[in-house]
Amino acid sequence: MALGVWSPSLIDVVLFVIAAVVVWKLERRRRRGWATGRLPPGSEGLPVVGETLQLIAAYKSENPEPFIDERVRRHGRLFTTHVFGERTVFSADPEFNRMVLGAEDRTVEGSYPSSLSTLLGTHSLVVMKGARHKRMHSLTLARLTSPTAIREAKLLLHIDRLVRRTLDSWASSSLVLLLDEAKKITFELTVKQLVSYDQRKWIESLRREYLLLINGFFSIPFPSFLSFTTYGRALKARRKVEEALKEVIRKRKLEKATTRFDVDVNESQNNKKKKDMLEELLEGEAEGMTDEAVVDFLLSLLVAGYETTSTIMTLAVKFLTDHPRALAQLREEQEGIRKKKKDEEAALDWDEYKSMPFTQCVINETLRVVNIIGGVFRRAKTELHFKGYTIPMGCKVFLSFRAVHLDNEYFDDARTFDPWRWQKNAAAQQVGGPTVYTPFGGGSRLCPGYELARVVISVFLHYLVTRFNWEEAEKDRLVFFPTTRTLKSYPINVRRREEEEGA
Structure with missing residues (x-):
């Protein structure tokens, strides 16, 4: 019985050790092949694991910045380390970052941990490369997130209604997570854009599974049969x-087939506007796509x-709460917009947003x-030369936006x-510019949703500050790993402003 219980664990340990030794030897062989170039200085830490544990430990602390700060202090803004199983050149140099971002698909390409690639799928926008990525990136921008799309597809109206409906639900409870x-808000909005599905129970059920999926992005990719691991649950x-x-795709295809059969003679049907991304895919880009x-x-x-x-929505409120002068000025701006409206119940329009x-x-x-977006991984397709350093073909680089x-x-x-500070130099700091x-x-992987994100946050802040006062219900801890700086839930006590003013 004891042997039956323990032997799988012993086998796992032995296999892990063998795999680690093989990876280490292959890595040493690859390093010898890179010896002709002058890599940026740095330390690669322990065999196999490198400095991964130090990186994770830093990002699970209250202040993760020292991981990069200390290495920049010792080696400069470009340094070499070894994380997530690979030698990696870290950059805290904006000039190098711009060079690499502008070289996408020519001298560098996207490169992400296998756990993330597997969970997102080989046809995801993050994993796509080359001409295929450019085409689908442009489609996303033009169809869903450009200023034109936001204005003409009545997306701003939908955002306004969704935000107000959510805030109206707070009236029955003073404590809000x-x-x-x-x-x-953001999940329902995104589902609406993608598949025009608005059944609340279905959306919430999907969201619960999606949260488990996200947890696996930067976890250890154990074999899928180990379903009790974070990665196994994510799979x-x-x-x-x-x-x-x-199932949504199947139903949409059936609807389209039925519609074509029933109204084939109606020419206007062929010219109607596509209402979501799925419709766009099924009528054009998805030809040949499974x-x-x-x-x-x-x-x-x-x-x-x-x-x-x-x-960002949550942390903007956190920072405003901690900086009353900023909150007062933002509230004054939003109250000015509200008072100018002929109908206070009318949705915000594009001019008001601007x-x-x-x-x-x-x-x-x-x-x-x-x-x-703390930074992005890329892999060198050719040798990269920068300020006397040579980064060899195949080497991974990490561009740290956070450090800059x-x-x-x-x-x-x-x-x-x-x-x-943005009132002084806003013109010099254009998103996506040099x-x-x-x-x-x-570069070509500039997040296509940057304008949409600003619209959603702006609409949310407008209704929050004009309708509510609030304070922190309790202190919440900032969490930096695995993705970015966030809060666990940020509980606040909210009160309607008109009720306080009336009292």
């Missing part, structure tokens, strides 16, 4: 999400639209301090929340 509420959740989306490929693509957009925007300059300063600063955004050389008192400010990445 803000991050959870923000995630409900199981991925299958459930895939099944749910495939249902599995369509699911992968939709899933990657669901990831992009859900986690990031809700985190008349929120200080609100945009708050969003800019939240993005800079939070670093929702929090560097005092580029931003005065960089680790302090100061939205007024600057040191890259909250949404850059």
Whole structure:
């Protein structure tokens, strides 16, 4: 009995040790092949694991910055380390970051941990490369997230209604878990954009599985039969999400086939506007795409639209709470917009959204301090040469946007929340431009949803500050790993402003 219980564990240990030795030997062989170039200085830590444990330990602490700070101090803004099983050149140099971001598909390509690639799928926007990625990236931007799409597809109206409906539900409870509420908004909005599905129970059921899927992104990719691990649970959740989306695809195809049969003579039917991304795919881009490929693509957009925007919404409120002067100025701006409306119940329009300059300063600063995209991985397709260093073909590089955004050389008192700094140099810091400010990445992989994210956050802040007062119900801990700086739930006590003023 004892042997039967223990032998699988012993086998696992032996296999792990053998695999570690093989990987270490292969890595040593590859290093010898790289010896001709002069890599940036650094330390690769322990065999096989390198400095991965130090990186994870830092990002599970209250202050993860020292992992990069200490190495920049010792080696400079470009240094070599060894994380997640590979030698990696880390960059805290905005000039190098711009060079690499602009070289996508020529001298570098996207490269992400296998756990993330497997969970998102080989046809996801994150994993796509080359011409295919450019085409699907452009489609996403044009169809869902460009200013034109937001205005003409009545998306702003839908955002307004969704935010107000969510905030109206707070009337029955003074305690609000803000991050959870923000995630409900962004998830429902993204599902609506992708598949026009608005059944609340179905959406919430999908969201629960999706949360398990996200937890597996940066976990250890154990074999799938180990279903009790974080990665195993994520794989199981991925299958459930895939099944749910495939059922939507099946029903949509059936509807389209029926519609074509019934109204084939109606020419206007062929010219009607596509209402969501799935419709766009089924009528054009999805020709030759399997249902599995369509699911992968939709899933990657669901990831992009859900986690990031809700985190920024929550942390913007956190920073405003901690900085009353900023909150007062933002509230004054939003009250001015509200008072100018002929009908206070009318939805915000595009002109009103564009008349929120200080609100945009708050969003800019939240993005800079939070670093929702802390950095990106790339792999060199050819030798990269920079300031006397040679980064060999096949080497992985990590472009740290966080390190640049929090560097005092580029931003005065960089680790302090100061939205007024954007009133001084907003023109010089254009998203996606040749600057040191890259909250949404850059190059051909610039996040296509950057304008949509700003719209959602702006609408949310408008109704929050004009309708409610609040204070923290309890202190919440900042969490930095595995994705970015966020809060566990950020509980706040809310009170309607008109009730307080009336009292």
